[in-house]
Amino acid sequence: MADARHLSILKELERKVLWLSTWTIHNANHLRANEDGMKIGGHQASSASLSTILAALYFSVLRPEDRVAVKPHASPVYHAIQYLFGRQTREKLENFRGYKGAQSYPSRTKDIDDVDFSTGSVGLGVAQTLFASLVQDYVKAHGWMKDAPEGRMISLVGDAEMDEGNIFEALLEGWKHGIRNTWWIIDYNRQSLDAVIREGLWQRFEALFRNFGWDVVVLKHGSLMQAAFKEPGGEKLRDWIDSCPNQLYSALTYQGGAAWRKRLLDDLGDQGPVTRLIEKRSDEELAELMANLGGHDLPSLLDAFEKARQHDRPVCFLAYTIKGFGLPLAGHKDNHSGMLTPSQMEAWQKTQGVRPGHEWDKFEGLKVPQAEVERFLSAVPFIQKGTRCYTAPQVPVPEKLAFPANPAMSTQQGFGFILNELARSDNPLASRIVTTAPDVTVSTNLGAWVNRRGLYARESLVDTFKKERIPSTYNWEFSPSGQHIELGIAEMNLFIVLSALGLSHSLFGERILPIGTLYDPFIYRGADALNYACYQDARFMIVATPSGVTLAPEGGAHQSIGTPLVGMAQDGLASFEPAFVDELAVIMRWAFDYMQREGGEPDERTWLRDETGGSVYLRLSTRNLEQPQREMTPELADDIRAGAYWLRKPGPNAQVVVAYTGAVAPEAIEAVGLMAEDRRDIGLLAITSADRLNAGWTAAQRARERGLVHARSHVERLLGDVPPHCGLVTVIDGHPATLAWMGSVMGHRTRSLGVEHFGQTGTVKDLYRHFGIDAQGIIAAAEMIAPGRPMRHLRAV
Ligand SMILES: Cc1ncc(C[n+]2csc(CCOP(=O)(O)OP(=O)(O)O)c2C)c(N)n1
Ligand SMILES: [Mg+2]
Numbered sequence: 001m002a003d004a005r006h007l008s009i010l011k012e013l014e015r016k017v018l019w020l021s022t023w024t025i026h027n028a029n030h031l032r033a034n035e036d037g038m039k040i041g042g043h044q045a046s047s048a049s050l051s052t053i054l055a056a057l058y059f060s061v062l063r064p065e066d067r068v069a070v071k072p073h074a075s076p077v078y079h080a081i082q083y084l085f086g087r088q089t090r091e092k093l094e095n096f097r098g099y100k101g102a103q104s105y106p107s108r109t110k111d112i113d114d115v116d117f118s119t120g121s122v123g124l125g126v127a128q129t130l131f132a133s134l135v136q137d138y139v140k141a142h143g144w145m146k147d148a149p150e151g152r153m154i155s156l157v158g159d160a161e162m163d164e165g166n167i168f169e170a171l172l173e174g175w176k177h178g179i180r181n182t183w184w185i186i187d188y189n190r191q192s193l194d195a196v197i198r199e200g201l202w203q204r205f206e207a208l209f210r211n212f213g214w215d216v217v218v219l220k221h222g223s224l225m226q227a228a229f230k231e232p233g234g235e236k237l238r239d240w241i242d243s244c245p246n247q248l249y250s251a252l253t254y255q256g257g258a259a260w261r262k263r264l265l266d267d268l269g270d271q272g273p274v275t276r277l278i279e280k281r282s283d284e285e286l287a288e289l290m291a292n293l294g295g296h297d298l299p300s301l302l303d304a305f306e307k308a309r310q311h312d313r314p315v316c317f318l319a320y321t322i323k324g325f326g327l328p329l330a331g332h333k334d335n336h337s338g339m340l341t342p343s344q345m346e347a348w349q350k351t352q353g354v355r356p357g358h359e360w361d362k363f364e365g366l367k368v369p370q371a372e373v374e375r376f377l378s379a380v381p382f383i384q385k386g387t388r389c390y391t392a393p394q395v396p397v398p399e400k401l402a403f404p405a406n407p408a409m410s411t412q413q414g415f416g417f418i419l420n421e422l423a424r425s426d427n428p429l430a431s432r433i434v435t436t437a438p439d440v441t442v443s444t445n446l447g448a449w450v451n452r453r454g455l456y457a458r459e460s461l462v463d464t465f466k467k468e469r470i471p472s473t474y475n476w477e478f479s480p481s482g483q484h485i486e487l488g489i490a491e492m493n494l495f496i497v498l499s500a501l502g503l504s505h506s507l508f509g510e511r512i513l514p515i516g517t518l519y520d521p522f523i524y525r526g527a528d529a530l531n532y533a534c535y536q537d538a539r540f541m542i543v544a545t546p547s548g549v550t551l552a553p554e555g556g557a558h559q560s561i562g563t564p565l566v567g568m569a570q571d572g573l574a575s576f577e578p579a580f581v582d583e584l585a586v587i588m589r590w591a592f593d594y595m596q597r598e599g600g601e602p603d604e605r606t607w608l609r610d611e612t613g614g615s616v617y618l619r620l621s622t623r624n625l626e627q628p629q630r631e632m633t634p635e636l637a638d639d640i641r642a643g644a645y646w647l648r649k650p651g652p653n654a655q656v657v658v659a660y661t662g663a664v665a666p667e668a669i670e671a672v673g674l675m676a677e678d679r680r681d682i683g684l685l686a687i688t689s690a691d692r693l694n695a696g697w698t699a700a701q702r703a704r705e706r707g708l709v710h711a712r713s714h715v716e717r718l719l720g721d722v723p724p725h726c727g728l729v730t731v732i733d734g735h736p737a738t739l740a741w742m743g744s745v746m747g748h749r750t751r752s753l754g755v756e757h758f759g760q761t762g763t764v765k766d767l768y769r770h771f772g773i774d775a776q777g778i779i780a781a782a783e784m785i786a787p788g789r790p791m792r793h794l795r796a797v
Contacts, residue, residue, distance in 0.1 A: 002060065002302050009376045010298050012366045013084070014055035018326050019352050020080035020093075021047045023359050026345050028096045040097045042104070045324035045335035046073030049189040049295070050156055053319060054081060056301040057154070059377075061309075064385035065151030067132060067507060069117035069125035071158050071187060072105035079106075082113035083362070085383050090360050108506075108536050114388040116507070117536065123164025124496065124532045126184060129153040130174045130314075131493070131500035133182045134485075136508060137458055138434070138501075141480035144510040150312070154183045160192030162205065166492040166529065173493050175212045177485075178458055180312040187295065189323040190246040193336045199246060202318050209316040217304050219294025219319040228289055233273030240268060241290075253291060253322055253331030257283025260290050291330070295319030392505035394596040395432045395513065400632075401585045409627060411620040411663075412545040414581030416445030418588055419515075423452035429513070429592060434501060436485040437517040438494045442474060444517035444545055446484065451475045454482035491518055491526035495533050495542075502538030502595075502615065513592055514540040520547030520619055521560035534572030534615060539595040541588075545620035547577075548733030549759040549767040550663045556758040564661070564734040567617045568691045575617040575691040577732075578640070579665035580627055583688050584618070586637045591616040606642045606714050607699035608692055621663040621733075623764065642714040643693030648672060650683025654726045656786045657683035657719075657748070659739060661690060661732040664773055668731055671778035674793035679786060683722065687730075690738045697745060719746045727786035729753065731773050751781040 002010070025042030032040070050071060057068070058081045070078045079102045082088035088102065092112065095101025103110045105120040117132070119125035133153040139145055161167075174182070186205065190197050206216045221229070221238070229238045241249075252259050261283060268274045281289065294300045301319070308315045324330035328348060329338045340348060349356070353365030363370040402421040403414055422430045434456070435446050457478035465472045485501075487493050494516050500507075501514035523530065523544055533540065549559045567575025574594065578584045597613030630636075639645035647669070650657050656679045660668035665686070672684045687693060696713035703711035712720075719742070722728075728750040730739035736754030743750030755771045768774040772781075779794045 002299070006060070007298055007302075009368050009373060010055060010059055012368050012373070013059050013376075014052050014298065015326075015352070016084065016362070016366060017055050017077055017080045018048055018051040019354060019365070020083060020360075021051065021076035022327060022340065022345075022348075024076045024080065024093050024096045024102075026340060027094060027359070028098070029339055030342055030345075032094070032098065041337060042076060042097060042339070043073040043336065044076075044327060044339055045329055045332075046071070046158070047076045048325045048327050048330070049321040049323045050074040050187050051077050051325065052296045052298065053156065053185060053187070053301060053321070054078065056298055056305065058382055059380055060302060061305040062154075062382040063149070063151065064382060064388070065149050066382070067116040067129070067151055067153050069119050069129050069155040070106050070115075071156045071161065072119040072122065072125075073158070074156060075102070075104060075106050078115075079111070079113060084377060085380070087383075088113040093360070108389075116388065118532070120535075121528055121532055122158065122161040123166045124529055126155045126157050126161065126164075126167050127170035127493070127496045127529075128499060128532075129155040129184070130170045130179055130182050131497045132503070132507060133179055134174070134177050134497065135500045135504055135512070137177075137180065138456060138485070138512075139504060139508045139510050141456070141458060145508070150181055152181050152183050152309075154185065157184050157186045158192075159186055159188045159190060159197055159201065162186065166496070169488075169490040169493050170496065171208075171212050173488055173490065174314070176488065179314050182314040183308060183317065184315075185317040185319055187321050188318050189295075189321040190250065191323040191333065191336070196247045196250055196333050205316065205318060213314070215308070215313050215315045217308070217315060217317045219297075219300055219304055219317060221300075222292035222294055222297025223299045224289050224292040224297070228277060231273070231277050233271070233275070233277045236268055236271060236274040237264075237277060240264065247333070250323075250331040250333060254329070257285075257287035260286045291322055291325065293320035293322060295321035296325055389506050390509035391598070392509050392511040395429050395511055395592075397429055397589060397592045398427055399589075401589045403581055403585055405627075406581075407627060408624050409581050410622045410624050411578055411581060411584050411618075412445050412622050413624075414584045415543055415545070415588075415618070415620055416448055417581070418585055419446065420448035420452070423449045431483075432511055433513045433515060434483050434485060435515045435517070436487055436494065436497055436501070438487045438491055438522075439489040440518060441484065441486060444519075444543065446517055447474050450484045453484060454479055455484045455486055456480070456482035491522045492529045494518055495526040495529035498540040498542070499529070499533030499536060499538040502533065502540035503536060505539075511596065513595055515543060516540060517543045517545065519558060520544035520563050521558055523560070523563050523566060527566065530573075531570065534570055537572060537614075539613065539615055541591055541595065541616045541618065543618045543620060545618075546622040547619045548621065548663065549755055549771060550621050550623050550733050550764055552759075552762050552764045552767045555761040559755075559759040560734070561755050561758070562735050563619060564690060564732060564738040567619065568694060568738065570617070572614045573617050574614055574689070575619065576689040577619040577662040577734075578688050579625060579660075579662050579686065582628070582630070582632055583640050583686075584620070586632065586640045587616075587618065587688065590641050591618075606692070606696045607703060607711060608642070608696050609699075619662065619734075623663040625663070625665060639714070640688045641692075642696065643689035643691070644685055644687045644715065644718055646683060646718070647686045648682065648684040650722055650726065651681025652721075652723065654681035654683050654723055655679040655788060656782045657685060657722055657726055657728050658778055658782070659685040659687055659728060659730045659742060661687040661734075661739065664731050664733050664768070667768060667773065667775045667778060671775040671782070674775060675779055675782055675791060677793075678789055678791045679782065683726075685718065687739065690732075694741060715742065715745050719748065722746065722748065724748070727751070727782060729778055729781045729785070731778055733773060749785050751785050753777055753781055
């Protein structure tokens with residue numbers, strides 16, 4: 001138990017945090033000039049409901065190794081706490097939600113105060129903590145933790161946030177992996193954005209968490225309440241509280257002491273001792289008693305957290321709270337976006353003992369001497385180890401990645417071969433790679449890697465088929481040294497585990513190079529989690545295969561159309577779609593390096609932000625293609641990484657250039673061969689990354705607009721010598737907009753071929769014909785934009 005002095009300082013700090021967070025929002029909305037006339041917002045009520053829990057955690061319970069995802073709307077409380085630690089500045093708080101100010105929702109990358117996990121899209125930060133604890137176990141199992149203590153991965157969860165399905169997907173996956181050291185603290189204020197939540201939800205939560213092997217700690221009655229229940233008549237009060245509907249409790253909280261008295265006496269009056277229990281309290285005392293729910297009671301919170309520290313089982317704390325706790329808008333069902341009015345603020349400021357003009361003073365209005373609070377703050381365990389964002393040394397990447405020289409292969413097979421070669425090598429890079437897939441390990445060609453490197457589990461599990469000597473292609477053995485994390489079919493989980501693995505250097509100081517595989521169309525299933533992972537600057541490689549209508553017989557439900565545009569538009573993700581395996585090897589080699597870079601200036605050659613580093617998306621195919629027999633020169637490798645190279649350079653009088661991406665390479669090559677008799681000097685451009693080609697071009701234009709007249713991007717150099725009258729036909733097994741912008745680079749007339757509508761079952765030939773992305777389709781397009789004599793090989797189709 002914390003001693004009385006510790007508690008009274010904590011209580012004061014809790015009050016200070018509530019003050020500062022409420023003031024931060026008030027300042028942003030009422031005092032800072034807002035030219036747009038737009039409400040800045042800030043969620044005073046949502047913040048307030050977590051002020052006690054966050055104060056207990058940060059000022060007393062947390063240790064430096066613990067990591068926390070704070071519910072998005074409690075951002076002002078988080079920033080206020082860091083401000084008291086000296087890790088957040090007054091300028092940023094004054095500029096809360098402003099340009100370069102403290103962020104609306106805690107952000108690892110944009111905030112300066114050591115945010116552990118970004119939050120914003122509800123549900124994702126919650127799952128992130130579970131997978132971070134899985135990664136902590138992985139780091140430990142591989143012997144990299146040394147004697148560092150294990151941290152708790154903690155999430156502050158809104159009760160309405162619990163509606164997000166990805167939380168339940170994570171729970172199930174966590175159970176399979178024997179998750180430990182994870183605390184989810186549900187802020188049970190019984191309010192969502194729009195309304196008051198369903199009655200009895202807590203019982204569903206309790207049963208659910210227990211079902212998945214979690215401890216459940218319900219923090220409903222605070223210590224004042226518990227003491228009152230022990231008074232004569234106290235049991236009756238307890239029964240009344242426990243059967244009070246959520247709506248009524250909220251409404252009475254909002255109305256205050258007099259309303260509590262009236263209602264309680266109406267219901268419990270003339271019943272002997274309980275009446276006296278109520279009557280002997282002033283209105284103020286009664287309101288304090290009724291607001292003393294577990295989530296606002298420091299002794300109960302400290303006690304519960306302390307007990308949970310004694311073991312490593314996952315714990316769900318169901319903490320009853322009041323939305324808007326301590327504020328005049330407490331409990332009102334419309335308070336989500338509500339804000340104290342200037343006159344309410346003025347009155348409340350007086351009660352807090354904060355003099356006008358001293359609102360940002362850290363020690364203003366505290367009832368404990370400043371020196372004592374300062375001593376307390378500097379001894380807080382959480383801040384004893386300095387900055388919390390670690391770095392890890394870069395793992396060297398070999399000069400070349402090997403693969404067998406098969407005359408024909410698909411890029412998906414090539415990916416499997418490259419990993420297999422790494423798996424059987426003793427290259428240090430291989431020991432830092434971890435693969436993961438949502439039940440598509442075998443079908444995305446990870447089998448050979450897994451056979452050699454094994455599956456990861458905290459406890460070993462033999463492959464019964466192997467033990468029984470039943471022949472099988474795959475060795476499915478789990479052990480703590482395994483390097484593949486097998487997931488159930490949930491792409492959300494895939495991206496969140498990649499996010500956690502891809503932050504290992506920053507969270508645990510140990511570099512991991514994660515590779516996740518999935519079928520390309522199912523990127524959409526996890527797109528928000530992918531965006532979240534990138535927003536946090538996690539570093540990973542996704543290998544999406546198969547893709548497009550090229551997986552013809554699988555039909556329209558498995559064929560992806562828009563994913564190349566996802567790859568282009570997603571910040572923090574460099575995407576590639578190679579056609580040949582030698583290209584893939586160059587890209588993967590670069591990717592392992594790129595995933596580890598941290599900051600720097602744009603490359604003057606391509607204008608890409610390569611030094612900044614990021615994650616990588618490879619869109620691969622199962623289509624078996626004849627492989628070019630060629631030497632990989634440094635120039636060619638450079639071009640492949642920059643996004644394109646000439647397979648056939650157009651001559652000075654070129655009439656047509658065909659630019660293709662990915663699996664349609666044979667169609668583009670065939671079309672160019674057939675057209676060569678009827679159009680002069682045809683060019684064939686192989687595009688390995690529409691994303692990087694486009695990004696370099698945009699950046700070079702921006703640079704020129706800023707006065708750097710010599711800035712020139714890769715695509716500008718490639719197309720610069722192509723005569724202006726030349727037509728450009730682009731082709732991709734994906735949405736044609738992916739390459740359509742190329743016509744604007746030098747003003748070439750362009751026709752972009754691709755897939756715009758859902759496909760169906762058929763052969764590759766059938767579907768390429770149907771969508772006009774076969775050789776005939778390319779020739780027909782070329783004839784229209786590059787007129788001349790009729791193309792002899794164009795058949796009427
Ligand atoms: C994925 C997603 N959908 C919708 C929102 C908008 N939104 C923000 S908070 C919120 C409800 C919050 O309720 P709760 O989790 O109970 O937190 P409280 O406000 O009660 O603290 C919603 C719908 C969001 N941030 N993320
Ligand atoms: Mg809520």
